[in-house]
Structure formats: structure tokens, C-alpha cells
Amino acid sequence: MNDATPVKKGRKFDQVLDGARSVFMADGYEGASVDAIARAAGVSKATLYSYFTDKRLLFMEVAKAECCAQMEGADIVLCDMARPREVLTTAGHRIVDFMTSEFGQSIFRMCVAESDRFPELGREFYETGPKLLQARMVAYLRDAAAKGQLVIEDFELAADQFHELCKSTLFPELIFGIRKSVSAEDKARVIDGAVETFLARYGVPGQV
Secondary structure, three states, rough: OOOOOOOOOOOOHHHHHHHHHHHHHHHHHOOHHHHHHHHOOOOOOHHHHHOOHHHHHHHHHHHHHHHHHHHHHHHHHOOOOHHHHHHHHHHHHHHHHHOOHHHHHHHHHHHHHOOOOOOHHHHHHHHHHHHHHHHHHHHHHHHHHHOEEOOOOHHHHHHHHHHHHHHOOOHHHHHOOOOOOOHHHHHHHHHHHHHHHHHHHEEEEOOO
């Protein structure tokens, strides 16, 4: 189907998405069958196909729904009038919570696993998720710099650096199966380190 084709909405739309989400998380993109998704959603295949005529569109709609929820939270956090240390700490928790969630890890694995055959999966997810988050972060950093709280020349790079600092240790260890879970203490250690490192590089003493 053409990417420009709008997704049909209807009474059982959310029901279909919930079923698809559970199957994609359990079986991955390739392993998820239309039959299994229809069963999990409690709808017929005909109903499922009336909303989504191919599995890729269904997968992307599931990913977009999750990203929209993340973006709504990010908008609240990154519009905060608090000082950078508080804003970045809260933003760091949201980033780490998503990256260490079952959904965040599964999305990453699926996009990597299918990148050769379906490169558009990763590209579309990036456009609807990480790229939007970076834009929100850049806007916040520009505002904080204008207030004299931060000194930054390359805002896009700084936003990416903060995101990467938040991925330190926990995300690769989960992805490579070195650990199976993450405690609140583990998250706090990484987030505090990310914030302190970022502010040491870009913060204005007495203003952060």
C-alpha cells in the first residue's frame, strides 16, 4: 500500500492495535501472523484488513501510538519553567524508562532484524519517535540558552549527546542479554551521571 494512504479509523480500531501490540511484542515483526493478531484482538481477519491492508502499516501504527504517548509526556517536561537540572533529570527518566521498557527494546530489535528487507520500518519509526523527541529537546535547549542557563553552539549535537548519555550501560546490557531487569537505583545512577556530565559541558554556573 502507498504510504500516503490514510489509515481507516473505526469502532474496533483501538482493539486491533492492542491485539497487534501484544503479538508484535511476543513474536517480533516477522513472526507475527495476521491470524494471531486477529485472535489477540478478538476480531475477524476481514475486520483487521478493513483497517490495515498490510502488516507493515499495522506495525507502524502501533509504534506511532506508543511514540505519541511518549511525545505528550515530553512536551510537558520540556516546556517546564524549572531550571535545567530538574528538567533534564525528568526528561532523563522518561528516556530511560522507554529504552528499558519491553516495548522500547522490542521495537529496537525488530527494526534491526528487519532492516535489510524492510529498511522503511526503522526509518519510519525514527521519523515518528526519536527524531520528534530530538526536535523537542532542541527547542528546550535553545530556550534555556536564550535565558543564559546553558551555553551551546550545536543544539542538535547536544540533544543527541544527552540522549546517548542516558543510554549508557543499561540499554546495551539489556539488548545483549547481559541483564534481564533494571532497578530504580540503576536508572537513577545513569540519569544522574548523564545530567551531571551534560551540565558540566554546557551549564552556566549558578544558573542550572
